[in-house]
Amino acid sequence: MRYIEPHAHMVSRTTDDYLAMVTAGCQAVCEPAFWAGFDRRSVDGFYDYFCQLTEHEPSRAAKFGLPHFAWLCINPKEAEDLKLAGEVIDIIPQFFDRPNVLGIGEIGLNKNSRNELAVFERHVDLAARHDQLILIHTPHLEDKLKGTKLIVDALKSDGRIQPGRVIIDHVEEHTIELVLDAGFWAGMTLYPESKCTAARAVDMVGLYGRERLWMNSACDWGVSVPLAVPRAALEMRQRGHAAETVDEMIYQNPIRFLGQSGKFKLPGSQ
Numbered sequence: 545m546r547y548i549e550p551h552a553h554m555v556s557r558t559t560d561d562y563l564a565m566v567t568a569g570c571q572a573v574c575e576p577a578f579w580a581g582f583d584r585r586s587v588d589g590f591y592d593y594f595c596q597l598t599e600h601e602p603s604r605a606a607k608f609g610l611p612h613f614a615w616l617c618i619n620p621k622e623a624e625d626l627k628l629a630g631e632v633i634d635i636i637p638q639f640f641d642r643p644n645v646l647g648i649g650e651i652g653l654n655k656n657s658r659n660e661l662a663v664f665e666r667h668v669d670l671a672a673r674h675d676q677l678i679l680i681h682t683p684h685l686e687d688k689l690k691g692t693k694l695i696v697d698a699l700k701s702d703g704r705i706q707p708g709r710v711i712i713d714h715v716e717e718h719t720i721e722l723v724l725d726a727g728f729w730a731g732m733t734l735y736p737e738s739k740c741t742a743a744r745a746v747d748m749v750g751l752y753g754r755e756r757l758w759m760n761s762a763c764d765w766g767v768s769v770p771l772a773v774p775r776a777a778l779e780m781r782q783r784g785h786a787a788e789t790v791d792e793m794i795y796q797n798p799i800r801f802l803g804q805s806g807k808f809k810l811p812g813s814q
């Protein structure tokens with residue numbers, strides 16, 4: 545089996561997790577900027593985090609032969625402080641030419657607040673001006689449908705945004721159609737407790753096809769499983785999906801989306 549882990553917060557994981565992922569067939573890992581579990585107090589905290597994502601973590605992953613890519617932003621949980629958010633957005637462009645930076649993410653909404661939406665729109669503008677891919681986080685539970693609608697509407701109203709260059713992550717049964725119908729990519733996040741189980745993800749593959757869909761573990765500092773993608777692949781095989789279909793879902797699809805950045809290259813590829 546070979547797969548891409550397109551959404552994992554590796555700064556929170558141990559080297560044993562890297563070893564397990566590579567052993568399971570992981571060919572590349574992509575790490576969106578995320579909430580640290582506590583609010584950072586200054587722009588300097590974000591600067592250091594962006595250096596961690598673009599310097600330290602790629603070299604840690606390289607020790608296991610694993611290419612590491614990153615997405616940059618201030619996450620929605622820290623977007624209530626508009627002054628800080630503005631300062632963070634202003635330092636992002638100096639990282640765009642780093643070799644592992646794929647785009648802006650994971651931006652989005654958490655509580656669907658006015659400030660979160662304003663910061664979301666500033667990130668979208670930044671991505672549009674710098675021709676960057678976008679990775680989007682959608683809210684949890686009862687806020688998810690409303691938040692996803694707000695996000696889709698904001699993106700549609702910006703004529704510079706090409707839906708095929710945006711992935712909206714953490715979709716569930718009640719949001720996936722909205723995302724795919726608008727032309728965006730959709731990500732299914734495999735979590736043991738919240739979000740989506742492997743069984744539900746494979747059901748959605750059956751219902752909606754595989755064209756603009758990927759699966760990720762989003763493993764972070766909370767309860768999450770770094771091997772969730774290969775385990776979902778196993779679930780697909782057990783349900784009778786062909787090996788080629790599984791490969792398309794967990795390997796070829798992420799490459800098709802991420803390859804649009806021009807920086808996403810695997811060893812040995814052109």
Ligand SMILES: [Zn+2]
Binds near residue numbers: 553762
């Ligand atoms: Zn995440």
